[in-house]
Amino acid sequence: MALPPVIAAAFAKQAEFCRKLGAPLTAAVCEAAVLACDGTSDTGRALIAWPGEPMADALMMRFTGGCNALVRAGRAPELAALYPPAPMPDATDLAAALRTLLADPARDAQLAGWLTGPPQTNEVARSGVLMPGLMTITAATGLPVRLFELGCSAGLNLNLDRFGYDLGGLRTGDPASPVQLAPVWTGPLPHAAAVTVLSRRGTDINPLDVSDAVVRERLMAFVWPEQLERVARAEAAIALAQANLPPIDGADAADWVQAHVAPQAGSVAVVLHSIAYQYFPPATKAGIAAHLAAQPASADAPLAWLRFEMDDAAEAHLPTLRLTLWQGGPPTERLLARAHPHGTFLEWFA
Ligand SMILES: C[S@@+](CC[C@H](N)C(=O)[O-])C[C@H]1O[C@@H](n2cnc3c(N)ncnc32)[C@H](O)[C@@H]1O
Incomplete structure (x- = not known):
């Protein structure tokens, strides 16, 4: 049959x-x-x-x-x-x-x-989209960042400040990093602001621990094998994460945001996520938005929501990078970029 x-x-x-x-x-x-x-x-x-x-x-x-x-x-x-x-x-x-x-x-x-379990991936090149967003946040606030990643999978992108970048010719990050990202860039250059990460933490409903060899191999199995650059990048990012394991919790994104995310003087709290929001149940999406909007952010204790998501991709075919920034008073909303879902290329608007 x-x-x-x-x-x-x-x-x-x-x-x-x-x-x-x-x-x-x-x-x-x-x-x-x-x-x-x-x-x-x-x-x-x-x-x-x-x-x-x-x-x-x-x-x-x-x-x-x-x-x-x-x-x-x-x-x-x-x-x-x-x-x-x-x-x-x-x-x-x-x-x-x-x-x-x-x-x-x-x-x-x-x-x-x-066939019995769903695939789970962690696409490192999405850091090439998120990093210029962090540079925008740094330029706007002048403050170091505390990272809170939702749907972070194995947490590979929580090490994004440990990667090297060529963003339309603007070089940033660690030039000696084993992970180098250079998305094909169109549009103006991003702000040349050096991002300082004070702390990082993530959550995933199914967190992947890359210190476990079985988990590592499973993660690699879902990287398309003919995309040799992607394979090499994933392997390098996994090795880097083994040496710099970001703390990752196993919790629903909304519950976790409510428990962990609050503005603090002297740093900007950045809630970020990539190609994850579409998988969150409606109550989770609503819980995240409500919690962030209710925070007492100020110029000295700002709050940012940076998201690379498929929000209007049905019309435009490509996900967007959007930023909401609370610095006291009403938030500012910006459409920063539109990019390939794997971060291969990017059109920068800001
Ligand atoms: C397509 S993966 C993207 C992973 C990572 N953000 C990246 O860009 O490579 C979506 C992730 O969202 C996680 N996820 C789904 N529902 C969630 C929820 N309610 N709370 C937290 N994470 C969730 C999944 O387990 C999965 O790791």
């Missing part, structure tokens, strides 16, 4: 999406899945009987992440022969390799296991 049309169509749609985002190998793996998966394997049977909505469940990313994990662990030599640094294969070659893998009950069971 082949995959039902609704599942096959979701794999085809994901393939299209991956190609648009510069992941042609992952796209071909999605197409190969449709050719290779049927009722003869555990993995195929799990896909055939999928009870949920494949796109909403990120089913295809579970599958491609599982394949990547097996390749990275040396458990899928037939697939590895077609993954980087090999030249780009076609879907039929990948399907043949997948059929061999799925015919092995132990490896089939491993791949099927990857």
Whole structure:
């Protein structure tokens, strides 16, 4: 029995999406899945009987992440022969390799296991969008920052001041950092203000601890393997986080904001998040906004809300970087940038 049309169509749609985002190998793996998966394997049977909505469940990313994990662990030599640094294969070659893998009950069971949990990522290049936002906040307040990240995943972006940046030719951060970010830049340069991070802390409903090797490998499995720069960047940021583990709590973003975020004289409290807000339940979104608006911010104890999110992406296709700044009196609202969701390029407005 082949995959039902609704599942096959979701794999085809994901393939299209991956190609648009510069992941042609992952796209071909999605197409190969449709050719290779049927009722003869555990993995195929799990896909055939999928009870949920494949796109909403990120089913295809579970599958491609599982394949990547097996390749990275040396458990899928037939697939590895077609993954980087090999030249780009076609879907039929990948399907043949997948059929061999799925015919092995132990490896089939491993791949099927990857379908049971949702993917979780932490995109380091989003720091290239958030950092110029922090520079704007520093320029506006003249104060060091206390960072509070919501939906921080493994907390890799909480180390953003430990990365190096080329922002449209303006260099900032640590030039010797193993993580260097240079988003393709259009628009004016950001404020050349040096950001000082006084403290950092994050929360995630499912925090990932990169001191755990299994967690690290799982995080890497969801980085598209043909995007070699991204793979290298994620590995470097994970290594950096192992040496500089930011404190991360496992709490709902609203509960945590209410417990931790308050203005303090002599620093600016910055609540920041990237591609996370869309996953927060409505009550969480409302709780965050209400708490921030109720804080007694002032010029000496300001509060900033910096968010790189998909707010109006349905119209504009790209997420925005927005800033709300409370320095006493009504807040100022600014649209700072629009950028690629992975931080590859950015149009700066401010
Ligand atoms: C797409 S990931 C983005 C992670 C990270 N911000 C980044 O840019 O790489 C969204 C994150 O939001 C977290 N999340 C979802 N609902 C949450 C909630 N109610 N409170 C805190 N975190 C939540 C998820 O666990 C996940 O790590």
